[in-house]
Amino acid sequence: MIDYVGEKHGRLLIIKEIEKKNKKRRFLCKCECGNTKEVNIDNITSGLIKSCGCLYKETRKLINKGRRLSTKESNERSLNNSRRKIKTESISTIKDLYINGMSTKDLATEYSVSLDTIYNCINEVSFASKQQPIVTQIALREIDITIPNNLKKVRRIFGVRHRQLAEYIGVTRQLVSAWETGKNKSLGKHKELIYEFFEDVQNKMKV
16 A cells, blocks of 8 residues: 655645545645645545645636736727727817717717726816816806706816815715706805805916
């Protein structure tokens, strides 16, 4: 009978023989990671089992990481291609449609691209910075933001998100959206704060 104690197979070091199971010789092995495992000798010598299970976990982790990187790179390439296409062909139109109330979802459908592409293009263009000479000259107080859609147009012209405006005046994004659509027409004390917010943004652009 062959004595396997002391032999190393893969990451497993055979420590001692233990009770047989189903007439098969079994050994207690210590893995390089420090764990112990009871294994049939046939599985060890054939190379079917090389560790306590840590090798499999590490391999799966590397494979999954590779898949994630591959997917991420593929998505980035696709996104960059879409950006280039939109920039060179339709960015001016998208800007006008967005400022005048067309939703990002409708824009994505219209141009057959993802919402992320539209968001990135909108952020990248930075309407406020591209139109800085015009934006800095806007007479904000002459725009009646209580009229539905006017607040949305002003916010989009300045490149401001719902969250930024909501945090400044101390309300929820949902309320800002309701003001823009006309579902809630009562600005109350917030009207002055909204003007102050956009005036602050406008002044920063002049610096």
